[in-house]
Amino acid sequence: MRPESEPMLKRARMIADLQFGRGCGRALFGEDTTFMLSNTGRLRHLYLDGERTATVRARDGLLTLSASGAKLLYDFLPAPRQRVVVMNDVAPYVARGGTAFAKHVVGVDPDIRAGEEVLVVDEDGRLIATGRAVLSPEEMMELRRGAAVIVRSGQEEE
Incomplete structure (x- = not known):
C-alpha cells in the first residue's frame, strides 16, 4: 500500500x-x-x-x-446482525433487485434503524440482496403494506 x-x-x-x-x-x-x-x-x-x-x-x-x-x-457478521429475513417464496424476486415488502418480512435484527444499509437474507439464512431499510424493525414485522427494504443490489443481478 x-x-x-x-x-x-x-x-x-x-x-x-x-x-x-x-x-x-x-x-x-x-x-x-x-x-x-x-x-x-x-x-x-x-x-x-x-x-x-x-x-x-x-x-x-x-x-x-x-x-x-x-x-x-x-461472512463477517453473525446472524441476525444487519439482517432482514424475507420469505423463501419472494427471495428470487428480491435477489434480482426487487423491493422487499413488509408483508414478506419474517425476521429482522431489532437494532436496525430506518435508513440503514441492511443485508436481506432468505429463511434459510442465504444472502440474497443488500439495500436500505425504510421501516423500523417493529414496523417491518407488523405492517402488511409498503416497502421494508429498497434493494440496491441483488445477488443474482450480476
Whole structure:
C-alpha cells in the first residue's frame, strides 16, 4: 500500500466500524483496497481486486454496499446482525433487485434503524440482496403494506 493511501483506508475502516460495528472495517477493506476520489478529493468508491465493494454517500458520509461488499459483511457478521429475513417464496424476486415488502418480512435484527444499509437474507439464512431499510424493525414485522427494504443490489443481478 502506498503511504498516501493509508489515511483513506483508515477513514474507510472507521466509517464501516461506526456504521456496522467493531471489526467490520477490516472485514470490508483489506490492505489491498484501492480508492477512487471525488472531484473534490474526498473518498468516494472503494474497490477490492478491481471490483467495487462500497461507495461513500455524499449526503451523509456513510457507506452503501455492492453485492461483493454485502457478501464480505455477511461472512463477517453473525446472524441476525444487519439482517432482514424475507420469505423463501419472494427471495428470487428480491435477489434480482426487487423491493422487499413488509408483508414478506419474517425476521429482522431489532437494532436496525430506518435508513440503514441492511443485508436481506432468505429463511434459510442465504444472502440474497443488500439495500436500505425504510421501516423500523417493529414496523417491518407488523405492517402488511409498503416497502421494508429498497434493494440496491441483488445477488443474482450480476
